[in-house]
Amino acid sequence: MLAGIRQALPEAVCLVVDDNSPDGTAEMAREFARENGCEQNVWVKVREDERGLGGAIRAAMQVAIDNGFDLFCNLDADLSHDPVDLPRLVETCLSENADVVVGSRYVSGGAIVGWPWRRRVMSGMINGFTRTLLRLPVRDASGSYRCYRVERLAGLDPPRNPSDGYAFIQEVLMRLHREGARCVEVPITFTERRHGTSKLDLPEAVRSGLTVFRLLATR
Structure with missing residues (x-):
């Protein structure tokens, strides 16, 4: 998914919101950023003790608002x-x-x-x-x-x-x-x-x- 987004919109910032899942999602996203030299364009937000699709989308929206996108x-x-x-x-x-x-x-x-x-x-x-x-x-x-x-x-x-x-x-x-x-x-x-x-x-x-x-x- 990250590779596809980077190809479709190379200048975009990709934000991965992870509800502290045990499957390694957050670390895989960070590893992708390191290996491809795009740490500035791939961000990871881990939510502790929070669950839910709506809450994750709302948290991502707040990041966009706070950073002036x-x-x-x-x-x-x-x-x-x-x-x-x-x-x-x-x-x-x-x-x-x-x-x-x-x-x-x-x-x-x-x-x-x-x-x-x-x-x-x-x-x-x-x-x-x-x-x-x-x-x-x-x-x-x-x-x-x-x-x-x-x-x-x-x-x-x-x-x-x-x-x-x-x-x-x-x-x-x-x-x-x-x-x-x-x-x-x-x-x-x-x-x-x-x-x-x-x-x-x-x-x-x-x-x-x-x-x-x-x-x-x-x-």
Whole structure:
């Protein structure tokens, strides 16, 4: 993944957020930076005693805000999101004056490869349910491959009860849309991961659904 990002956007800073996992993720990222002479462009943030996709993305966003970056791109590290699409997201954000660019599986030209039908049904239901209830202006409200303008993220008030899990993906999009952010979608092909397991299991789907109702109540 790091090699792919470096090839797609050579000048970008790559931030790896690791929840102190025992699989050596943080050290492998540091080793990659040393071996390729790119320590200034590959950063590693290890979160102690913290877990959750939402919290990890939020921590990465804060690093972008604190360091004055212009754009923040988020993608999964399991190669489900192809780094080759990064320049398209960045270019669309700049050329269309967008505040959020969503790499979308559900617009024309988008696709999902390698998912079993159960996963497709679960994802489609969550996405449609969330998009409809929160009135989000995109077809793919649950995908995490995105490019944000950092100044828009910095302008959001800190949430009183932030989502640490999968629902943060919908929460940040809702909050940005509510503040008048311009959202644009570009098609991507999402490919099932080669290793590991998905964060979206049944308990997480239930938590995500309950969070949607909480967000709806706070609109």
